[in-house]
Amino acid sequence: xxxxxxxxxxxxxxxxxxxxxxxxxxxxxxxxxxxxxxxxxxxxxxxxxxxxxxxxxxxxxxxxxxxxxxxxxxxxxxxxxxxxxxxxxxxxxxxxxxxxxxxxxxxxxxxxxxxxxxxxxxxxxxxxxxxxxxxxxxxxxxxxxxxxxxxxxxxxxxxxxxxxxxxxxxxxxxxxxxxxxxxxxxxxxxxxxxxxxxxxxxxxxxxxxxxxxxxxxxxxxxxxxxxx
Amino acid sequence: xxxxxxxxxxxxxxxxxxxxxxxxxxxxxxxxxxxxxxxxxxxxxxxxxxxxxxxxxxxxxxxxxxxxxxxxxxxxxxxxxxxxxxxxxxxxxxxxxxxxxxxxxxxxxxxxxxxxxxxxxxxxxxxxxxxxxxxxxxxxxxxxxxxxxxxxxxxxxxxxxxxxxxxxxxxxxxxxxxxxxxxxxxxxxxxxxxxxxxxxxxxxxxxxxxxxxxxxxxxxxxxxxxxxxxxxxxxxxxxxxxxxxxxxxxxxxxxxxxxxxxxxxxxxxxxxxxxxxxxxxxxxxxxxxxxxxxxxxxxxxxxxxxxxxxxxxxxxxxxxxxxxxxxxxxxxxxxxxxxxxxxxxxxxxxxxxxxxxxxxxxxxxxxxxxxxxxxxxxxxxxxxxxxxxxxxxxxxxxxxxxxxx
Numbered sequence: 001x002x003x004x005x006x007x008x009x010x011x012x013x014x015x016x017x018x019x020x021x022x023x024x025x026x027x028x029x030x031x032x033x034x035x036x037x038x039x040x041x042x043x044x045x046x047x048x049x050x051x052x053x054x055x056x057x058x059x060x061x062x063x064x065x066x067x068x069x070x071x072x073x074x075x076x077x078x079x080x081x082x083x084x085x086x087x088x089x090x091x092x093x094x095x096x097x098x099x100x101x102x103x104x105x106x107x108x109x110x111x112x113x114x115x116x117x118x119x120x121x122x123x124x125x126x127x128x129x130x131x132x133x134x135x136x137x138x139x140x141x142x143x144x145x146x147x148x149x150x151x152x153x154x155x156x157x158x159x160x161x162x163x164x165x166x167x168x169x170x171x172x173x174x175x176x177x178x179x180x181x182x183x184x185x186x187x188x189x190x191x192x193x194x195x196x197x198x199x200x201x202x203x204x205x206x207x208x209x210x211x212x213x214x215x216x217x218x219x220x221x222x223x224x225x226x227x228x
Numbered sequence: 229x230x231x232x233x234x235x236x237x238x239x240x241x242x243x244x245x246x247x248x249x250x251x252x253x254x255x256x257x258x259x260x261x262x263x264x265x266x267x268x269x270x271x272x273x274x275x276x277x278x279x280x281x282x283x284x285x286x287x288x289x290x291x292x293x294x295x296x297x298x299x300x301x302x303x304x305x306x307x308x309x310x311x312x313x314x315x316x317x318x319x320x321x322x323x324x325x326x327x328x329x330x331x332x333x334x335x336x337x338x339x340x341x342x343x344x345x346x347x348x349x350x351x352x353x354x355x356x357x358x359x360x361x362x363x364x365x366x367x368x369x370x371x372x373x374x375x376x377x378x379x380x381x382x383x384x385x386x387x388x389x390x391x392x393x394x395x396x397x398x399x400x401x402x403x404x405x406x407x408x409x410x411x412x413x414x415x416x417x418x419x420x421x422x423x424x425x426x427x428x429x430x431x432x433x434x435x436x437x438x439x440x441x442x443x444x445x446x447x448x449x450x451x452x453x454x455x456x457x458x459x460x461x462x463x464x465x466x467x468x469x470x471x472x473x474x475x476x477x478x479x480x481x482x483x484x485x486x487x488x489x490x491x492x493x494x495x496x497x498x499x500x501x502x503x504x505x506x507x508x509x510x511x512x513x514x515x516x517x518x519x520x521x522x523x524x525x526x527x528x529x530x531x532x533x534x535x536x537x538x539x540x541x542x543x544x545x546x547x548x549x550x551x552x553x554x555x556x557x558x559x560x561x562x563x564x565x566x567x568x569x570x571x572x573x574x575x576x577x578x579x580x581x582x583x584x585x586x587x588x589x590x591x592x593x594x595x596x597x598x599x600x601x602x603x604x605x606x607x608x609x610x611x612x613x614x615x616x617x618x619x620x621x622x623x624x625x626x627x628x629x630x631x632x633x
Contacts, residue, residue, distance in 0.1 A: 059626075082520070110519070
């Protein structure tokens with residue numbers, strides 16, 4: 001097996017809501033393989049979103065270690081974390097992924113603007129990415145002029161904008177119907193094959209699960225099983 | 229992106245911009261009006277001709293007596309010219325010129341006639357603004373210089389002849405040799421002749437109604453004036469230029485006062501910007517979370533919201549300048565008080581003229597400096613008001629922001 005893309009050691013996350021402590025992660029040790037579609041599966045509240053957020057550098061573990069692509073995330077400053085998210089990670093959320101005042105094309109350009117990529121280059125790449133998700137005809141549409149599935153595809157294209165190591169998707173099909181789910185998963189599989197990108201998807205949808213090459217079952221903040 | 233976000237909530241943005249427009253507009257209107265008054269005062273100083281001190285006779289005539297030997301024409305009490313020798317010796321006095329002004333008749337029209345000593349008159353004042361013909365000289369007996377308005381009223385041209393006299397004396401013929409302009413109508417409804425001719429017409433040999441004094445140092449005017457009054461009994465002095473200085477100080481106070489009102493309006497407007505921006509930040513919490521998730525630094529978020537606030541401020545500034553420019557011309561018609569100020573200035577500084585034209589209009593002055601200041605203020609208000617909301621947006625934790633829907 002090649003070097004793992006994500007490696008965690010006894011990862012613990014405790015949220016404090018006033019005086020109540022919520023144990024979101026209770027010691028997760030895992031090595032995720034590179035270049036695969038990985039599923040984090042579990043009921044809501046199991047801690048899969050928290051794990052995804054920690055991998056994505058949006059949140060910090062309370063205890064434990066996490067390495068992504070060899071980087072020790074616990075050692076990064078807030079500014080370095082932002083750079084890490086910009087260059088190494090692509091995010092797709094369940095819904096409302098896009099900036100409402102910008103067109104599909106402009107939304108895909110945002111990460112590239114933040115990465116200071118020259119205008120012509122980023123426009124070219126944004127069009128390329130839109131083609132990959134099959135939405136070149138929606139280029140100048142704003143989010144509210146697109147269907148939920150189309151919005152998710154734009155979000156996937158945006159996640160790939162800065163050529164990240166991993167695309168993290170939190171319930172990407174949570175708000176769309178079955179046909180759209182199948183379509184979105186087809187696109188993810190295609191991109192995984194053609195670009196060799198690692199996708200980590202938090203989900204409890206059987207259709208999504210079916211398409212994953214590696215599945216981690218999470219329950220009550222603990223890893224309870226792996227399926228290949 | 230900032231521009232489109234500003235356009236997202238059109239009504240709210242419009243109202244916020246209006247808040248700034250009111251402040252900036254008010255500021256510019258008031259500043260322009262005050263500048264307009266300033267220009268007017270400056271015009272008056274020029275029209276006054278620059279005599280630092282004017283000396284009058286202050287003695288009260290004995291009851292029932294006929295002060296001018298039975299002459300029934302309107303004239304002030306006069307001063308004997310012998311005191312000129314005393315005045316010229318007072319330290320700080322640079323030059324002295326006697327003047328005999330009286331209400332006389334030219335071609336049966338009642339006008340103010342000034343008898344001057346041309347040589348000293350030019351030393352003491354900046355002289356008459358001759359637009360046609362020439363100025364009087366000391367030997368110009370029988371010659372007269374008329375104001376532009378009077379020329380038009382009498383329908384007279386240069387080298388024409390006019391009959392000059394008082395109500396009680398015979399009319400003498402004078403030749404018109406010059407035409408002067410002051411820019412102020414009532415001042416142009418007057419005539420200048422030599423002092424000797426004036427004394428002859430009125431029968432007041434060796435007398436003058438006022439003595440004009442120029443000081444060596446313009447900042448010493450009040451001291452020299454005090455010395456003159458203490459040195460020579462029975463006289464009264466006015467210091468027109470010093471009065472104008474005072475008026476200018478009054479104007480400065482007015483400017484400060486109005487600027488303060490404008491600033492208060494701007495501060496009120498800036499609270500509108502803070503409110504709008506805070507609402508915008510809270511509405512777009514999730515968007516901020518997304519932006520941070522895809523790699524935006526806190527500083528990127530800060531810049532984005534600051535840019536929006538500055539756009540609002542600039543819009544307010546530019547529209548405010550347009551509105552203020554219009555207001556500057558409309559407001560004076562509703563504010564007789566300020567018009568009154570200008571009229572009072574006119575009345576107190578120009579002696580011997582009773583009537584101040586009621587149609588006197590002063591024009592507000594829009595200076596590029598004022599316009600720049602006002603637009604700059606709009607931008608500054610946007611920037612300052614945007615700081616706190618933008619800072620709050622930038623400090624949001626991405627995970628918490630993303631939980632927000």
